[in-house]
Amino acid sequence: MRLTILGSGTLVPDAHRGSPAHHVEAGDVRVLLDCGSGTLHALARRGIAWQRLTHIALTHFHADHIGDLVPLLFAFKHGLAGARSEPLTLVGPNGTARLLRHLRDAYGEFVTEPGVELVVRELARPGSEAALERENAIRLHVHPTVHTAESIAYRCERGGHAIGYTGDTGYSDELAGFMDGVDVLVCECSVPDSEAMDTHMSPGAIARFAQIARPRLIAVTHVYPLLDPAEVPQLVRRAGYYGAVVAAVDGLTIQVG
Ligand SMILES: [Zn+2]
Numbered sequence: 556m557r558l559t560i561l562g563s564g565t566l567v568p569d570a571h572r573g574s575p576a577h578h579v580e581a582g583d584v585r586v587l588l589d590c591g592s593g594t595l596h597a598l599a600r601r602g603i604a605w606q607r608l609t610h611i612a613l614t615h616f617h618a619d620h621i622g623d624l625v626p627l628l629f630a631f632k633h634g635l636a637g638a639r640s641e642p643l644t645l646v647g648p649n650g651t652a653r654l655l656r657h658l659r660d661a662y663g664e665f666v667t668e669p670g671v672e673l674v675v676r677e678l679a680r681p682g683s684e685a686a687l688e689r690e691n692a693i694r695l696h697v698h699p700t701v702h703t704a705e706s707i708a709y710r711c712e713r714g715g716h717a718i719g720y721t722g723d724t725g726y727s728d729e730l731a732g733f734m735d736g737v738d739v740l741v742c743e744c745s746v747p748d749s750e751a752m753d754t755h756m757s758p759g760a761i762a763r764f765a766q767i768a769r770p771r772l773i774a775v776t777h778v779y780p781l782l783d784p785a786e787v788p789q790l791v792r793r794a795g796y797y798g799a800v801v802a803a804v805d806g807l808t809i810q811v812g
């Protein structure tokens with residue numbers, strides 16, 4: 556699996572960090588994990604063909620995580636050079652189909668009929684999983700997060716390797732267990748420990764989380780301006796976790812397996 560961070564930022568506009576978006580590629584599967592604003596142009600900047608995306612997987616419906624969903628469907632409707640026969644699958648939590656209907660009512664028919672077959676799969680329950688088509692190139696597992704009513708995290712597995720993405724979440728023992736032994740954990744770190752909250756992570760929360768999840772590498776992302784992203788790895792160490800931690804940046808690519 557090849558992971559590319561397209562957006563390591565938040566909802567706050569930033570010259571160098573887009574809103575949350577990640578691209579995972581393996582075999583015939585090319586999946587976007589979240590699709591925040593800036594994703595479409597970030598794909599172009601990183602040389603990733605948006606036309607060849609096979610799946611989009613949403614963690615929750617906050618605007619910083621889905622902002623480029625409608626523009627992406629609009630691009631499929633009007634920007635494809637030729638016909639495309641393979642379907643595009645939208646994976647998401649409970650309510651994804653309803654969200655899409657509302658977006659169609661607001662923006663037009665192209666949202667549900669973007670010129671390619673659009674399949675919607677809701678993965679709501681803990682332990683739900685989906686085999687992303689063709690030779691089970693990637694298995695996608697989900698787990699609820701501590702953030703919104705619908706929010707979920709993803710664990711992408713292939714050939715004994717795994718990439719975990721927390722989406723937005725507060726600390727949870729269960730979620731940490733779900734991420735057990737992942738090769739890479741893309742982990743949100745919204746706030747400093749002095750502003751710790753139930754629905755977002757802080758460096759101290761990441762240190763506790765990592766003691767349970769035991770990831771080979773943590774890529775810290777979704778850092779709000781109260782923290783300097785570059786300083787978060789050191790703060791996690793200071794909180795007592797000595798494993799590998801890096802600050803994600805837009806364009807970071809990690810080969811897993
Ligand atoms: Zn959120």
Ligand SMILES: [Zn+2]
Nearest residue numbers: 617619620723
């Ligand atoms: Zn967010």
